[in-house]
Amino acid sequence: MLHNIDVISSNMAAPVNSVGKTSADRLQVNCTSFQKKTRSKLISIPGTRPSVQNGQLLVSTGVTSLDYLLGGGLAVGTVLLIEEDRFDSYSRMILKYFLAEGVVCRHELFVATAQDNPDEILQELPAPILDDVAVPKPVEQPRLTGEPQDSLDAMKIAWRYQNLPKVQSALASSSRFGHYYDVSKTMEVEIRQAAKCHRFYLPDHITPSSAAHRVESYSALLKSLQEVIHREGFDLVTPMSKSRNILRVGLHSLGSALWGDDLCCHDKPRHSHALTTFLYGLRALLRSSLSVAVVTLPSHLIQDRALMGNITRLCDNAIALESFKGSERETNPLYKDYHGLLYVRQVPHLNCLARQLPDHKDLAFKLKRKQFTIETQIHPGTL
Amino acid sequence: MFTELNSILNTSPDSFTRGEFILVSDRQSDASFLIHHFLSFYLRARCKVCFLGLAQSFCHYSAVSQRLGVRLTQAKEKGQLVFFEGLKECLSVLTPKENNVESEAMNFLRDPPVGLRSLYEFVRSSVIVSDNMEEGAEQWGPSVLLVDDLSVLLSLGVDVGAVLDFSHYCRALVCSQVQGNMVMLVRCNGEEDDDDDDDDDGDVGSDVLLKGLTHQCNLHLHVQGLPTGYCKDIHGQMEVCWKRRQGDAPHMQKNLFQYKVYDKGASFFARGTSSAVL
Numbered sequence: 126m127l128h129n130i131d132v133i134s135s136n137m138a139a140p141v142n143s144v145g146k147t148s149a150d151r152l153q154v155n156c157t158s159f160q161k162k163t164r165s166k167l168i169s170i171p172g173t174r175p176s177v178q179n180g181q182l183l184v185s186t187g188v189t190s191l192d193y194l195l196g197g198g199l200a201v202g203t204v205l206l207i208e209e210d211r212f213d214s215y216s217r218m219i220l221k222y223f224l225a226e227g228v229v230c231r232h233e234l235f236v237a238t239a240q241d242n243p244d245e246i247l248q249e250l251p252a253p254i255l256d257d258v259a260v261p262k263p264v265e266q267p268r269l270t271g272e273p274q275d276s277l278d279a280m281k282i283a284w285r286y287q288n289l290p291k292v293q294s295a296l297a298s299s300s301r302f303g304h305y306y307d308v309s310k311t312m313e314v315e316i317r318q319a320a321k322c323h324r325f326y327l328p329d330h331i332t333p334s335s336a337a338h339r340v341e342s343y344s345a346l347l348k349s350l351q352e353v354i355h356r357e358g359f360d361l362v363t364p365m366s367k368s369r370n371i372l373r374v375g376l377h378s379l380g381s382a383l384w385g386d387d388l389c390c391h392d393k394p395r396h397s398h399a400l401t402t403f404l405y406g407l408r409a410l411l412r413s414s415l416s417v418a419v420v421t422l423p424s425h426l427i428q429d430r431a432l433m434g435n436i437t438r439l440c441d442n443a444i445a446l447e448s449f450k451g452s453e454r455e456t457n458p459l460y461k462d463y464h465g466l467l468y469v470r471q472v473p474h475l476n477c478l479a480r481q482l483p484d485h486k487d488l489a490f491k492l493k494r495k496q497f498t499i500e501t502q503i504h505p506g507t508l
Numbered sequence: 509m510f511t512e513l514n515s516i517l518n519t520s521p522d523s524f525t526r527g528e529f530i531l532v533s534d535r536q537s538d539a540s541f542l543i544h545h546f547l548s549f550y551l552r553a554r555c556k557v558c559f560l561g562l563a564q565s566f567c568h569y570s571a572v573s574q575r576l577g578v579r580l581t582q583a584k585e586k587g588q589l590v591f592f593e594g595l596k597e598c599l600s601v602l603t604p605k606e607n608n609v610e611s612e613a614m615n616f617l618r619d620p621p622v623g624l625r626s627l628y629e630f631v632r633s634s635v636i637v638s639d640n641m642e643e644g645a646e647q648w649g650p651s652v653l654l655v656d657d658l659s660v661l662l663s664l665g666v667d668v669g670a671v672l673d674f675s676h677y678c679r680a681l682v683c684s685q686v687q688g689n690m691v692m693l694v695r696c697n698g699e700e701d702d703d704d705d706d707d708d709d710g711d712v713g714s715d716v717l718l719k720g721l722t723h724q725c726n727l728h729l730h731v732q733g734l735p736t737g738y739c740k741d742i743h744g745q746m747e748v749c750w751k752r753r754q755g756d757a758p759h760m761q762k763n764l765f766q767y768k769v770y771d772k773g774a775s776f777f778a779r780g781t782s783s784a785v786l
Contacts, residue, residue: 344602351603398665402617405664406602409595412565431714434536434697435663475564476571478541479769486738 170369170415172230173201174302179477184230184371184417185303187222190499192303194469194488195442196481199419201371202411203473204404206437208424208445210465213378215446216421217246218308218492220375223419225250225312227373228320229304235353235374235416237325237346239383244324246377250317251306254495309494323353327384342385343403350374351410359414372416379403380422380436389426397432404439443470446490463489467499509548509576512776516748516765517727521553526650527683530691531725533718537744539693539731541769543656544569546691548576551583555688556648558634560627562594562660575772588648590634594660620665624674631678635686650688653678657693658721659714668713672720679724694718726751734766741784742766746776 176183176197183198186205192198199205209216227234228250236243330345354360359372380388380400387394404420411418424433424445437443448465449455467488474480487502514520532542540563547569550557561569569591570580583589597611601618604610613630616622635651661671675692682690696714722728728749734742750761765776777783 348603351599398620398663401663402602402665405595405660406598409599409602412567412595413599431697435659438659438695439663474538475568477771478544478572478575478773479771480538 170371172226172232172302173371174198176200178481179475181476183302184232184373185226186219186419187224187226187304187306188219188497188499189303189305190490190497191219191444194444194499196472198302199417199442200473200475201415201417203441203475204407204411204418204420206440206443206470207419207421208433208443208468208470209378209421210446210448210450211425212448212450213421213423214450215448215465215490215492217377218497219446220377220419220421221246221250222306222497223373224375225253225306226304227371228312228317229253230371231320232371232373233357233359234320234322235325235350235372236322236377237327237350237375238377239327239342239381240378242326243322246375247317247322248311250312251308252310252312253316254305254307305495307495308492321357323357325349331385343379343399346376347403347406347410350407354410354414354416359416361413361415369415372414374411374416374418376418376420378423379420380424380427388429388432389423392428394429394432397429401432401435401439404436408439408441437470440471441473441475444468445470463491463500463502465490509552510545510774510776513542513545513774514549516763516776519549521549524553524689525726526689527687528689528727529679529683529725530689530727530729531694531721532691532729532731533694533696533721534731535696535733536698537731537733539695539729540656541774542729542731543654543691543693544572544576545774547654548573548578550652550654550689551578551588554588554649555652556588556590556635556650557583557652557654558590558592558631560592560594560631560653560655562592563656565595566591566593592630616661616666616670617664620667623670624661624666628674628677632681635682635688651682651686652688653682653690655690655692657695658717659693659695662713662717668716668720671717675721675724692721694721731767741768742782743768745779 170182173182173184174197175181178196182201183192184201185192186195186199195205207216207219224234224236224247234247236246238246325346327342327346330349331342354372357372359370378384380386382389386396386400388397388400407418407420410416420440422436427433445468446465447468449460449463450465454460467490469486469488472480488499489502490497490499509521519525530546532539532546547557547559551573559569566580573580580589580591584591592613594614597614598617600609600611601614610618613627615626616624631653635653658671658675661674662668679690682688694714694717696718728747728751730747730749731744732747733744735745745764745766748763748765752759752761764779766779766782767774767776768782
């Protein structure tokens with residue numbers, strides 16, 4: 126959280142007075158001209174911006190309408206819980222948007238799964254819409270003679286700009302907040318591999334049939350995450366002189382049986398506190414580092430509604446997705462405009478007394494090729 | 509500190525009843541704004557406060573208290589506030605490192621059946637004021653214990669009985685022995701009148717805890733959403749329940765208010781008299 130920086134400043138040997146610091150000490154260009162006057166030293170990290178409501182550092186989830194619902198973006202140091210839809214299609218999509226946004230903003234990624242290999246999710250990331258993302262080739266490749274004539278591409282009026290590279294510099298692209306993606310294409314390998322990604326695939330750490338699987342998978346994940354945070358310098362206690370970056374943590378399908386949990390199998394699970402203890406430890410790790418997490422959870426498999434209430438309270442933001450796929454609503458002409466419903470279960474009110482309550486409670490989403498839109502239903506009574 | 513709440517409860521930082529156990533609870537709502545109120549109230553009353561902040565980080569409490577006009581870092585430095593940050597301490601147990609010392613008070617994380625004895629020892633050491641005071645140390649008022657919140661302990665695997673024992677021990681220490689005050693927050697889920705026989709342990713746990721604590725407390729503030737549904741201008745309703753003894757018979761008095769939380773405070777009003785309505 127932004128106010129943690131205050132503590133760090135006071136811990137250093139020489140007290141830091143932000144007024145006296147020259148602009149040369151600040152990292153890079155601010156992404157917005159709005160700068161909240163706080164006593165803490167304002168740090169600028171690409172892909173982030175301060176919230177207009179309370180000055181917290183926000184990152185984009187990759188879906189601009191979801192950013193708007195969460196109050197401008199996802200606050201650094203918080204967790205977003207996504208209750209999966211029945212076939213884990215749209216929740217997985219939002220997770221991929223989140224990771225893709227991290228690649229485009231040059232953040233580091235940490236992906237943990239128990240079911241598919243993390244590389245599979247990474248290979249499915251949607252392609253960013255290219256006109257303002259830097260492809261890491263500094264010079265345009267010369268075209269082969271066998272390729273079709275690029276007469277359509279040739280500029281007729283602004284022909285002097287024909288030979289200039291088509292992409293802007295990396296600084297400008299990653300300083301924009303929120304990007305658009307084309308879900309019909311996957312991200313190019315060069316762009317994806319430019320981002321540093323840490324993987325946690327549960328079968329690599331614990332064999333599924335061992336006794337340790339049941340209780341230790343979450344603690345192994347927590348230890349691995351803490352080790353990455355500490356080693357790569359995302360801790361807030363790391364000295365401020367180093368250039369800072371954000372770690373985006375994506376945790377897929379927590380609470381499912383593959384994590385060793387019996388939350389989805391029994392009415393009265395025996396180790397029901399394993400997941401909630403993990404979420405508490407996750408909150409502790411995130412609050413003390415420059416990271417942000419998105420967790421998907423198959424809540425439709427968990428019978429215990431009170432447990433879902435506890436889980437939701439231990440996360441800061443929480444949304445639930447209900448897709449129309451496979452239900453009778455899919456063919457109903459009234460619902461043809463949407464793919465499903467979205468419920469906002471919780472919005473955080475961190476560092477302030479009053480929470481920003483959502484204006485509307487009846488929300489529906491639609492996944493279009495270039496945008497994931499979330500809108501208020503026009504006729505809430507009919508759905 | 510919310511001035512309207514002070515007038516409802518008939519207290520002020522200069523004069524408040526000692527030896528009270530105030531229970532704050534909520535159901536499908538968020539009553540943590542009341543904890544911030546009590547924290548700033550007792551700090552202004554120059555009491556020695558022991559705060560078990562289990563739900564959020566110190567920065568969150570500090571930022572909100574600053575809006576209410578109280579500085580937590582200063583209070584900590586002067587020795588008025590003893591702050592236990594649950595999130596920070598839990599990492600030393602959940603992800604142990606060779607060099608770091610494990611936090612004693614959170615050792616129930618490693619082994620939930622152990623119970624909350626170590627946490628109680630921590631509270632005891634903070635609340636008991638030593639007789640040989642240091643030179644120049646300030647004299648503070650009666651000790652106060654604030655807990656935010658007990659439901660986190662249930663989520664971490666502690667048994668309901670252990671939490672009830674802990675609250676009983678704390679009450680005996682803080683309210684009876686030291687004649688200070690105690691404020692605890694409990695959060696519940698679900699409907700109160702659910703009578704499902706195949707009960708979920710979690711739900712039964714927090715309801716049992718709430719019933720047990722309601723029996724022990726002197727003042728109960730229960731926060732809920734509006735029964736008529738979601739409203740942007742009225743955030744919910746709060747039921748205030750006093751338990752007093754008049755003569756030989758115990759006497760219970762209940763009042764219902766609606767509230768709205770603002771950036772720097774909260775306003776309370778009788779049902780139907782919200783400024784949005786009138």
